[in-house]
Amino acid sequence: MAKKSLTEEAQEVFRAVALIELGARMQVLESELTLSRERLIRLYREVRGVSPPKGMLPFSADWYMPWLSNIHASLFFNTYLFLKNEASCSHLDALTKGYRLYLEHCTRNDAEPVLDLTRAWTLVRFFEAEMLQLTPCCRCTGKFVAHKHDLQHGVVCGACQPPSRAGKTRKAAARAAVQAFASVTDENVIDPAALPISAEAA
């Protein structure tokens, strides 16, 4: 077993703290970091003041399909992809930075965050497992989360076509989200130079 240097270990601790602050569950921490379970539990208690919740992650890919969660998931995933592919972030960096940007977007638009960090992480896993795909909306051109093998042409996203039961506020929030996620896909809205990418991204 390779021994980690003190600096490497310190970096892992910082990454763990960042993830715990954003609400990561133990499963996320254990799968993303090389720290022992005992240390992760200790860190979790120090940061949040309580023991980590037990139990399995209950999420299925269907969770991302209803219109509101779909808009939020699409916004986050487009940001994640941008950070990973265009800004050359590592998977973990793209996850934490992408999730922070998502939360900032919600705050700016007075929208309650629907996607928690664990769901954001699970979403990336579903894409890696090729259970999900991005489908272009034929109205706003934003790319939204869909099941693999769903129709790819002439489809409209949930933000362009919210269900009639959705209230005015939620529709307004949806419009703001669609503008944001269409523009993330459109490129260059997030200036990589303006991002707080530190040496740890390397």
Ligand SMILES: [Zn+2]
């Ligand atoms: Zn659309």
